Amino acid sequence: MKAYKHAGFILGLVVLILMIVAGCRLVSSSSAGITGGESNRVTGAASDAAKLPSPRIPPTTREAPPPTVSPRWWATADVVSATVMRVEGVAQATPGPRLAGYLIRPGTEQPLSPEHTRELVELVRFDSGFDDSIVKRCRPAESVGFRLLREGPSGTRSSTTTELVLCFGCEKLSIAVNGTDIHATYFDPSRNAFLSFVTRILPEDEELRKLR
Amino acid sequence: MPIQMNAGDHISPHPGWVAVPSARRPMVNWARKKARAIATGMASADQYFKTLPGGRTLRNLLNDSTIWINYAPAMASFGAQSVAHPNEIAIGPSAFRIGRWTVLATLIHELAHVNGAPGGNDRRAEEALVNCGLGRQIEKTSGVDDPRTPYDPTIAG
Numbered sequence: 001m002k003a004y005k006h007a008g009f010i011l012g013l014v015v016l017i018l019m020i021v022a023g024c025r026l027v028s029s030s031s032a033g034i035t036g037g038e039s040n041r042v043t044g045a046a047s048d049a050a051k052l053p054s055p056r057i058p059p060t061t062r063e064a065p066p067p068t069v070s071p072r073w074w075a076t077a078d079v080v081s082a083t084v085m086r087v088e089g090v091a092q093a094t095p096g097p098r099l100a101g102y103l104i105r106p107g108t109e110q111p112l113s114p115e116h117t118r119e120l121v122e123l124v125r126f127d128s129g130f131d132d133s134i135v136k137r138c139r140p141a142e143s144v145g146f147r148l149l150r151e152g153p154s155g156t157r158s159s160t161t162t163e164l165v166l167c168f169g170c171e172k173l174s175i176a177v178n179g180t181d182i183h184a185t186y187f188d189p190s191r192n193a194f195l196s197f198v199t200r201i202l203p204e205d206e207e208l209r210k211l212r
Numbered sequence: 213m214p215i216q217m218n219a220g221d222h223i224s225p226h227p228g229w230v231a232v233p234s235a236r237r238p239m240v241n242w243a244r245k246k247a248r249a250i251a252t253g254m255a256s257a258d259q260y261f262k263t264l265p266g267g268r269t270l271r272n273l274l275n276d277s278t279i280w281i282n283y284a285p286a287m288a289s290f291g292a293q294s295v296a297h298p299n300e301i302a303i304g305p306s307a308f309r310i311g312r313w314t315v316l317a318t319l320i321h322e323l324a325h326v327n328g329a330p331g332g333n334d335r336r337a338e339e340a341l342v343n344c345g346l347g348r349q350i351e352k353t354s355g356v357d358d359p360r361t362p363y364d365p366t367i368a369g
Contacts, residue, residue, distance in 0.1 A: 089366050089368065090355060091352070091355030091356070091357070091365035092365070093352065093354055093355035093365065100333070101333040101368065132295065134226075134292040134293065135292060135293045135295060135325050136287075136291070136292045136369060137291045137318050137321045137337070137367060138288070139364060139366065140366055140368070170369070171288075181333050184332035184333060184369060
């Protein structure tokens with residue numbers, strides 16, 4: 001009888017601890033729900049998002065990626081929504097609104113669907129798709145830009161904007177966060193995948209369709 | 213001993229970078245000679261290179277025999293510098309197709325990277341050309357490229 005009492009007590013304690021832990025996780029993962037209703041957070045493939053937690057960055061270091069986290073992963077964490085637009089590589093002296101240093105073509109910004117946003121994040125996070133081993137001299141050509149709105153650190157209402165530009169002249173991916181350039185790399189190994197992606201999301205863009 | 217051209221006497225540690233084909237070597241030799249003439253005759257060249265993070269002059273870089281000029285047959289861009297092996301630079305077929313002034317411009321641009329000029333969207337490597345007489349200041353300040361000069365103000369990185 002005594003043994004059963006002790007076992008019951010221990011079991012109850014274990015259940016209580018599990019409930020407390022589950023409650024804490026529920027509080028920390030609740031979304032601000034920028035778009036309302038069911039959370040529209042997109043962090044890559046649903047199954048992968050479950051396996052690979054988004055890096056949690058303390059607010060004071062939000063402006064720069066921690067050294068152990070690839071900027072491509074850090075800058076695409078906790079994406080809530082995205083837009084796509086055509087941009088151009090121009091001289092620094094050329095006036096006009098910029099996205100990651102590229103000039104935005106007026107009237108071209110449009111929303112990106114959650115499915116395409118997920119696909120974009122997956123492509124950007126595909127580590128084998130990038131070449132960080134060189135720095136090139138090349139002339140920019142057809143370029144596509146993306147503006148990603150990311151939710152702020154848990155418990156805050158702030159948000160972060162990541163700007164991505166794919167330049168198909170140099171196969172260069174440029175990344176800026178809140179207007180500050182943080183990283184550039186080359187997507188030569190995944191050029192075809194990115195080209196297929198942008199021609200699907202901008203099917204009426206003749207310039208992109210002519211690219212091989 | 214001066215900056216070296218890979219004429220088959222060097223195995224670049226950067227994958228895919230090989231000896232400059234014999235048909236292309238005269239252009240590289242001309243570019244090296246012209247670069248030395250610029251370093252000697254144009255004070256602004258050394259002055260500019262000293263402002264780059266590496267702090268070396270163009271003359272010093274051109275006299276560095278540990279720097280190798282390779283050929284990158286599969287590269288679509290004009291040229292590149294190896295990040296892992298910073299003294300390895302390469303010139304691609306497109307630069308040779310355009311001509312010796314583009315080969316020279318690419319050499320100067322890549323030497324700016326060897327001297328610490330950042331990549332990404334930074335403009336300092338390409339602006340070395342203006343200070344070496346290979347571009348006009350008005351191109352930089354107006355943002356309008358003059359096709360008669362090798363400098364291109366739209367090139368970043």
